[in-house]
Amino acid sequence: MLAIIAAAVACGIIGVGTGYFYRMKIAEGKIGKAEVEAERIISTARQNAESRKKELVLEGKEEVHKLRSDAERENKERRNELQRMERRLLQKEEHLDKKSDSMEKRDEALQRKEEEITRTQEKIELLHSQQMEELERISSLTYDEAKELLLNNVKTEVKHETAMLIKSLEEQAKEEAEGKAREIISTAIQRCAADHVAETTVSVVALPNDEMKGRIIGREGRNIRAIETLTGVDLIIDDTPEAVILSCFDPIRREVARIALEKLIADGRIHPARIEEMVEKARKEVNQKIREAGEQATYETGVHGLHPELVKILGRLRYRTSYGQNVLRHSIEVSQLAGVMAAELGVDENLAKRAGLIHDIGKALDHEMEGTHVSIGTEVAKKYGESKLVVNCIASHHGDEEPKSVEAVLVSAADAVSAARPGARRETLENYLKRLTKLEEIAESFDGVEDCFAIQAGREIRVMVKPEKLDEADCVLLVHNIVKRIEAELEYPGQIKVVVIRETRMIDYAK
Known part of the structure; x- marks a missing residue:
């Protein structure tokens, strides 16, 4: 058994070793x-590296050759450019040298000419003095006498030519200006036709019968005293049949009294307590009419954004007259005229209409405040936030200040057009006669005037010289000077025609 295991182990060892x-x-x-x-790859790589090295060397040589060629070409071009610049500079130097030589020659020539001119002037002065001496000897006049005579002749000629030139220019300017102004103003007037109603400082209240007069007077005059005390109006009860006259300088008070009296007459109960009640009702009614009149005026003219207090003050102008012309209707017309003319001229139409509407706002308060209606209107406009241009339009519409805008001039012109319209205003006889007298005095104050008639x-004023x-040239200057004096010293609506008449009569008798 051991042998077998040993044999197996030996076989395994042999097998392992063999493997x-x-x-x-x-x-x-x-x-x-x-x-x-690896040797093959290394050999191939070496071969490739050698070939690449050769290629790179060749490329480097070619690049170096190319750079050298470019550098040589660039250097060559620079050398050529430098040579061209050198040649150009040389040419400029030669040109400058030639110019310098030419200038020197010219200076020498000018110097010679100056010397010749000096010599010539000396000769001329010598000849002039000789001629003057000869002229003085021939004419028997000294230099100063001849000079004075010549100046007088020239003065006369210049005076005549100036007069003719003034006449020609004035005629031309008048034709052009009158044509343009007539066109603008006629357009404005055609588009704005306002009614004018003449009003006075009295109002008449109709009575149903004459017995009503006694009831208005009351027992021992208590009713009439109550009415006058509460309204500030004078009642005039005279022999006029079925009428009572109310007199007061303040039209608003007069209107309150008129409405209250009409209400009392219609009611029939006339006693102090009832009078006080009716006067209060009439006052409220008038205040309501004033506010509505102001709002209607702003609506009619298209002016918006006015302060409410300004609208109320504007409405008071409904009961204010100037020379018989209703001031509110006048203000509306001025606003419309100024707006139309501003539109024709291409300036600010809204500014012209706004300033035209409130240009006479001071007349609503001139019974209550001191100063002219212009100064009062200016202060009121400033107080209620109107712009500087609107304030200037108000301040300059009667010439108290210089106008600072075209719109201010248009407002002034529209005011004059509205006032001068036939039937618009009524002047007192005293002012009318004073103006005519002053007009004739201005014309008579000039030298050479024989007589004049307005x-x-x-x-129109006709002046006989x-x-x-005075000759014809003097007459041209005279009419021009008279016009300037009238414009400077007189205030008048519209325009005044000045006619100078020069007439020569030769009279003899056959015997």
Whole structure:
């Protein structure tokens, strides 16, 4: 049994050894093949590296050759460019040298000419002095006398030519300006036709019968005293049949009294307590009408954004008149006229309409505040946040300030157009006569005027001059100077035509 195990172990050992040697043999064969393959790969790599090295060397040589060629070409081009620049500089130097020589020659020529001119001037001065002496000897006049005579002649000629030029330019300017102004203003007037109602400082209240007068007066005059005390209006009860006259400078008070009296007459109960109640109702009614009138004016003119207090003050102008012209209707018309003219001229239409509507706002308060309606209106506009341009339009529409915008000039023109419209205003006889007298005094103040007459209700003045003192050129200057004086010293609606008449009459008698 042991023998068998030993034999098996021996066989196993032999088998293992045989296998080991076999595997060793196989591994040695593979290693040999691998070494051969490695040698082959190394050999191939060496060959490839050698060929690549040669290629790189060749490429490097070619690159070096190319760089050298480029560098040589660039250097050559630079040398050529430098040579061209050198030639150009040489040419410029030669040109400058030639110019310098030419300038030197020119300076020499100019110097010679200056010397010749100096010599010529000396000769001219000598000849001039000789001629002057000869002229003085021939004319028997000294230099100063001849100069004065010549200046007088030139002055006369220049005066005549100036007069003719002024006349020509004035005619041309008037034709162009009148045409354009007539077109703009006529367009504005055609598009804005406002009604004018003449009002006075009294109101008449109709009575159903004359017995009502006694009831208005009341026992011992208590009713009439109550009405006058509460309204501030004078009641005039005279022999006028079925009528009572209310007199007051304040149109709002007069309107309150009129409404209250009409309500009392319609009611029939007239006593102090009822009078006080009706006056209060009338006052509220008038205030409501004032507010509605202001709102209607802003709506009619398209002016929005006014302060509510300004709208109320504007509405008070409904009961204010100027020379018989209703101031609220006048303000609306000025706003519309100024807006139309602004649109025609391409300026701010809204500004012109706004300023035109409130330009006379001060007239609503001139019974309560001191100052002119212009200064009052300016302060009120500032107080309620109007712009500087609107304030300037108000301040300048009667010339108290210089206008700072085209719109201010248009408001002033629209105000004059509205006031001068036929039937718009009513002047007092005293002011009318004063203006005519002043107009004639201005014309008579000029030298050479023989007589003058204001005609056409002060719209034209005819001036007769002395023909022996003034010639035609003097008449042109005279009419121009009269116009300037009238514009500077008189205030008038519309325009005044000045006519200067120069007439020469030769009279003799056949005997």
